[in-house]
Amino acid sequence: MIVLIALVVLVATCVASMVWGSSHIPLADVWHYLRYPDDSVDSYNINGLRGTRTIIGLAVGVALAVAGAIMQAITRNPLADPGLLGVNSGASLAIVLATAYLGLTSARGQFFAAVVGALLATVFVYAVGAAGGGGASPVRLILAGVAFSAAAGGIIGAVQLAKPQVFDSFRFWEVGALTRMDVPLAMLWGPIAVGVVLAVALLRSLSNIALGDDVAAALGTNVVLTRGVALVAITVLCAAATAAAGPLSYVGLVVPIVAQWLMGPHRGWILALCVVLGPCLVLAADIAGRLLARPSEMGVGLLTAFVGAPMLLLMVHRMRGDGR
Numbered sequence: 001m002i003v004l005i006a007l008v009v010l011v012a013t014c015v016a017s018m019v020w021g022s023s024h025i026p027l028a029d030v031w032h033y034l035r036y037p038d039d040s041v042d043s044y045n046i047n048g049l050r051g052t053r054t055i056i057g058l059a060v061g062v063a064l065a066v067a068g069a070i071m072q073a074i075t076r077n078p079l080a081d082p083g084l085l086g087v088n089s090g091a092s093l094a095i096v097l098a099t100a101y102l103g104l105t106s107a108r109g110q111f112f113a114a115v116v117g118a119l120l121a122t123v124f125v126y127a128v129g130a131a132g133g134g135g136a137s138p139v140r141l142i143l144a145g146v147a148f149s150a151a152a153g154g155i156i157g158a159v160q161l162a163k164p165q166v167f168d169s170f171r172f173w174e175v176g177a178l179t180r181m182d183v184p185l186a187m188l189w190g191p192i193a194v195g196v197v198l199a200v201a202l203l204r205s206l207s208n209i210a211l212g213d214d215v216a217a218a219l220g221t222n223v224v225l226t227r228g229v230a231l232v233a234i235t236v237l238c239a240a241a242t243a244a245a246g247p248l249s250y251v252g253l254v255v256p257i258v259a260q261w262l263m264g265p266h267r268g269w270i271l272a273l274c275v276v277l278g279p280c281l282v283l284a285a286d287i288a289g290r291l292l293a294r295p296s297e298m299g300v301g302l303l304t305a306f307v308g309a310p311m312l313l314l315m316v317h318r319m320r321g322d323g324r
Contacts, residue, residue, distance in 0.1 A: 053178040063241040065278025068252025086148035090121020091242035118239035176301020195237035250308020
């Protein structure tokens with residue numbers, strides 16, 4: 001029932017994304033141009049701009065929410081976010097370096113740069129987290145990811161100062177937005193589909209790991225292999241989302257938490273609800289950004305931060321109340 005209600009909310013959010021924007025278009029005109037597109041400005045705004053950003057919002061929401069659910073499962077930490085592994089920072093750093101020194105400005109080129117950067121960041125964080133023997137524990141992975149993110153942020157800032165033209169093109173993307181119309185949708189959805197399939201294939205193993213590594217091993221789960229495949233899925237999902245919309249924060253944190261509150265510890269239902277609620281959050285934030293700053297717009301990343309920061313404080317308060 002909860003998933004069905006969430007699906008209804010998602011459909012309503014998609015409709016709202018097509019109807020509401022920074023420019024006012026009557027509902028009757030929206031319905032008309034959806035059925036009979038033409039060369040008019042309103043038709044382009046509806047079928048081109050709003051339609052494309054709705055599809056991008058769906059993809060990005062699914063990717064970040066599923067990545068967050070996987071991240072919280074393998075680290076056994078309800079406050080874990082994909083950004084903690086340095087994946088988003090690696091993708092961002094690669095895009096900045098490719099733009100500044102290789103002249104890559106197309107969505108296709110930056111997408112491949114983001115994938116390479118995210119993969120290298122994941123390999124580096126995992127290698128550091130596993131250094132010294134004993135395997136890559138969740139705590140060591142998070143510490144390595146936070147350290148890498150800090151270093152990547154410093155390099156990004158230095159490149160922006162050294163090359164102001166990079167800063168001009170990067171600042172809007174860095175805030176997070178769904179407004180890139182040159183994103184190849186097939187290239188965006190392909191990696192996300194792969195990541196979701198991997199997540200579904202790992203459901204049983206992730207449920208076992210959530211009980212602890214020793215218990216998971218006793219239940220027959222290959223903990224090292226599962227965690228490695230999970231990191232690949234997180235990397236692919238976050239790289240695709242970051243290349244398309246920028247490093248959106250808190251989506252991968254908030255949505256899995258809400259899903260677990262609603263569905264309990266069952267990983268399958270949590271994942272299913274994340275697939276639905278992730279796009280709801282991203283599209284709702286995008287719609288709010290269009291309406292609050294009319295006739296201009298606010299970046300979707302600003303609105304997700306407004307939602308995510310109070311949620312993080314609430315989680316910290318709940319954990320303190322539980323004595324943890």
